[in-house]
Amino acid sequence: MPLDMETATTRPRAMRLRADATRNRERIVAAAREAIVELGPDVPLDEVARRAGVGNATLYRHFTDRTDLIRHVTLSVVARTVKRAEDALAQEPDAFTALRRFVFESADERIGALCSLLSDVFDRQDPAVVSQVEQMQRSINAIMERAQSAGQLRTDIAVGDLMAAVTQLTRPLPGTCCAGFDRFVRRHLQLFLDGLRAPARSVLTGEAATLEDLQARQP
Amino acid sequence: MPLDMETATTRPRAMRLRADATRNRERIVAAAREAIVELGPDVPLDEVARRAGVGNATLYRHFTDRTDLIRHVTLSVVARTVKRAEDALAQEPDAFTALRRFVFESADERIGALCSLLSDVFDRQDPAVVSQVEQMQRSINAIMERAQSAGQLRTDIAVGDLMAAVTQLTRPLPGTCCAGFDRFVRRHLQLFLDGLRAPARSVLTGEAATLEDLQARQP
DNA sequence: CGGAAACGGACAATCCCTCTCCGTTTCCAA
DNA sequence: TTGGAAACGGAGAGGGATTGTCCGTTTCCG
Numbered sequence: 001m002p003l004d005m006e007t008a009t010t011r012p013r014a015m016r017l018r019a020d021a022t023r024n025r026e027r028i029v030a031a032a033r034e035a036i037v038e039l040g041p042d043v044p045l046d047e048v049a050r051r052a053g054v055g056n057a058t059l060y061r062h063f064t065d066r067t068d069l070i071r072h073v074t075l076s077v078v079a080r081t082v083k084r085a086e087d088a089l090a091q092e093p094d095a096f097t098a099l100r101r102f103v104f105e106s107a108d109e110r111i112g113a114l115c116s117l118l119s120d121v122f123d124r125q126d127p128a129v130v131s132q133v134e135q136m137q138r139s140i141n142a143i144m145e146r147a148q149s150a151g152q153l154r155t156d157i158a159v160g161d162l163m164a165a166v167t168q169l170t171r172p173l174p175g176t177c178c179a180g181f182d183r184f185v186r187r188h189l190q191l192f193l194d195g196l197r198a199p200a201r202s203v204l205t206g207e208a209a210t211l212e213d214l215q216a217r218q219p
Numbered sequence: 220m221p222l223d224m225e226t227a228t229t230r231p232r233a234m235r236l237r238a239d240a241t242r243n244r245e246r247i248v249a250a251a252r253e254a255i256v257e258l259g260p261d262v263p264l265d266e267v268a269r270r271a272g273v274g275n276a277t278l279y280r281h282f283t284d285r286t287d288l289i290r291h292v293t294l295s296v297v298a299r300t301v302k303r304a305e306d307a308l309a310q311e312p313d314a315f316t317a318l319r320r321f322v323f324e325s326a327d328e329r330i331g332a333l334c335s336l337l338s339d340v341f342d343r344q345d346p347a348v349v350s351q352v353e354q355m356q357r358s359i360n361a362i363m364e365r366a367q368s369a370g371q372l373r374t375d376i377a378v379g380d381l382m383a384a385v386t387q388l389t390r391p392l393p394g395t396c397c398a399g400f401d402r403f404v405r406r407h408l409q410l411f412l413d414g415l416r417a418p419a420r421s422v423l424t425g426e427a428a429t430l431e432d433l434q435a436r437q438p
Numbered sequence: 439c440g441g442a443a444a445c446g447g448a449c450a451a452t453c454c455c456t457c458t459c460c461g462t463t464t465c466c467a468a
Numbered sequence: 469t470t471g472g473a474a475a476c477g478g479a480g481a482g483g484g485a486t487t488g489t490c491c492g493t494t495t496c497c498g
Binding site: 237238239240263264265275276279284285 | 485486488489490495496497
Binding site: 040157160161164165168169171181183184186187188190191192193194195196197200201202204205206209213214 | 259376379380383384387388390400402403405406407409410411412413414415416419420421423424425428432433
């Protein structure tokens, strides 16, 4: 009689990790996110382990390889982004303020790391990733539509436009330890947000971009 | 009586390269710029040589190592940027149109690749690089000041704000062959330009950034 | 046409990264 | 408190990619 070996919830006994193991696992994911943001998606896994304060063997015990680790980092980042989007929408009465809060909080959380996640090893077949990305799109879309309905946000843009620009503007410069850089990022985000306000000050070329548009690429 | 060994113009006899040599040298620099834009600053030099249509030995004959090559690429890109800035200022009667033209042309020339050049191996001691960067700052500043005097550009920004944002927005995503991405870049640049227009729609935090501010980083 | 300059493919040396081995430490339950 | 299992971490072998050089061949130019 085979049992479900995949989910911890159905097998609390066999799957439960020791306290230090779960702590280290979370540390590794967090360190990987930071390292990817700073050094790019090709960061050595030894460097990730070093930042997490664990040995490299511990990293490989939790994640089979780089792809596996990055997949979990992706899930983590997207989940946090969804949460921020929903919180901003629920807690901010003003529509554009909610959008601005979401943008700034995303910048603080280093959403720029997603750029490599989406482009490098993004597995569009993975159901968990796909469904989370879809949920993220819906959450951000809700913020934008409310602002558009309120006449505060120009209507010729879509989720992809916002996220691509925010991602790019918050990407760290390789090699710089973002000391002085962080201060400027907020300025750039604010300038970009000013450009998003209604009424639109220009006519944009092309179509409003969805997240799917950003993921399209030729092999 | 020592002669200037640095410039080809003063020593036409000893320094003159054969025709194919000068052609290959220029090809290598051009190929390196393209390769860096697409594959990042760590692109293998063999790949650069392949794109230039030369053997790798030819590359090493012209440039001692990667740093030397990137230095020349930097000089090339900055020089072209200065030229674009001056042309835009001289040829466009409308102040903001000149700014927009400069921004879009810089995007077309992949100025986003400069981010890695400036951050990775930028030698702030090199007189040639320093003086060219200063000239670039002056040229861009002239465009911005004219637009500000005309009341078309908000006055709480400086050269560093513009260039950092344009650089970030036009940076290539690692791994993607920027097929669909290019179309969106123009949208983002236009949105950002809309945010730059006077009257300002928000109050920015911090100080206006110069190029020097961007180069500052702690070792 | 001849010599020198330049070229290019191939190769050795080197570096870095991945992943595993195994002795040691930490946790947890009895 | 203690025993045993789980987890850890440092070190190092293995592998792949990149750098930089060698040398026979080709191209230029007087």
